[in-house]
Amino acid sequence: EFRGRLSDMKTNLSALHQLDWIDEKTRAVFIQLTLYNPSVQLLTAVTLLAEFLPTGGIYTTAHFEPINFYTFTSILQLVCTIFYIFFIIYFMVIEIRLLFELRLKYFHEFWSIIQLGIIGCSLGSIGVYFWRFQETNRISQLFEQTNGYVYINLQLAVYVNDILTFLLGYCCFFSTIKFIQLFRFNRRISLFAETLKYCAKELISFSIMFAIVFISFLSLFYLLFVSKLSSCSSLLNTAQLLFKMTLVKCGASQIVEADAFFGPFCFTLFIFLVVFVCLSLKKLTQSDIQEERDCRMRSQYVDSIDNFSNRIDQLLEAFDRIYVDQQAELSRLKKAGV
Structure with missing residues (x-):
């Protein structure tokens, strides 16, 4: 833990350097700082990380987390x-x-x-x-x-x-x-x-199918290119790469450079199965839903011009039944002497 004046901190660092505090067995060095800004009441947690790779390189990351504990400002x-x-x-x-x-x-x-x-x-x-x-x-x-x-x-x-x-x-x-x-x-x-x-059932079935295909390609790209591409260094980064490929916003150059055979093969297979097949099935599902809905609408609301002649026949038959009933009633009254 370093504290005090800057000259004292430099002296402590020099002492650590003389004692070979960092040697060939060191794998990572964490530097944690806590900063405080009294004018805005803001605390900042700083974490600096230096990872020593087996190949001899150093991978550095920095993480800053500002924290404001005063939620209610008014x-x-x-x-x-x-x-x-x-x-x-x-x-x-x-x-x-x-x-x-x-x-x-x-x-x-x-x-x-x-x-x-x-x-x-x-x-x-x-x-x-x-x-x-x-x-x-x-x-x-x-x-x-x-x-x-x-x-x-x-x-x-x-x-x-x-x-x-x-x-x-x-x-x-x-x-x-x-x-x-x-x-x-x-x-x-x-x-x-x-x-x-x-269309909830159709969307759920399509989502399950798309999830299975997407997870399979996620595993494939992650296992093949985890050591060759920085965009496939984790499952989350690989998923982001695949979504970009689905939207056709990611070129195939970095994948081709990673592997001469598996790069173009996996890229072509993903574009064909996901972009052309899965999304085309989604369009077909939407067209089937619309067609079925149109059939229901047509069955409920048929064109009145097509049924005009049938309606006229039904009207004339109703008039005939009324006329026949009236004639039968008159004949019955005459027989009764009314």
Whole structure:
């Protein structure tokens, strides 16, 4: 742990260099800093990493995590937060009543799942916020006792802050989808929701098929090019590369340079099966859905001109039945002497 003046830190580094603190057995060196800006009340956790590769090179990364523990900077934010908490409690009461009324049928509704997502993420955010508040008090007390001359580890604070950010992000995601139901009075949004509801089974089946094909290519590209391409160094980077290839926004030059045979072969196979086959099946599915819907519409709303002659025949037959019934009634009255 280095602290004090800059000249003292340089002296300590020179001593470490003389003692061969970094030798051929060293695999990584971590440098962690904690910065504090008193003008904006901002803490920054800095992590510098130098990895010594077996090939003799050094791979360096830097990670900066700014943390602002003061969430409420105005009275308006505090009022909106309190209003949001009461709003969530109100929706919890409504959803609990619906759960007792519908029981298992409650989970068959799509909007029920969205509502549970909003409530769950909101309650989780409230709990994590109090956790972060407790961590803030601990760091503040430690900073006040040491006057900033002791290294303060902010890894737990960064972890809690990331969890809070993820929960707020999912809460915004579910809330945005909820707006589709709230704006269902609009004809276009209502049509969009009905279209999704109508083709839900087809979309789910296509998604499962596409996921299986995509995961197979994800495994193939990752295992073949993990040591040859930086864009395939992890599963996440490989998935990003494949999505770019699906959108035809990634050239084949780097894949061809990685391997003379497997590069062009895998690229061609992916483009053919995913872009041309899978996406074409999606278009065929959409056309089948539209055709079936048109057939239903035509069966319900047939052209009136085509049925005009049939309607006239039905009208004349109705007049004939009325005339025959009247003649039968007159003959019966005459026989009765009326």
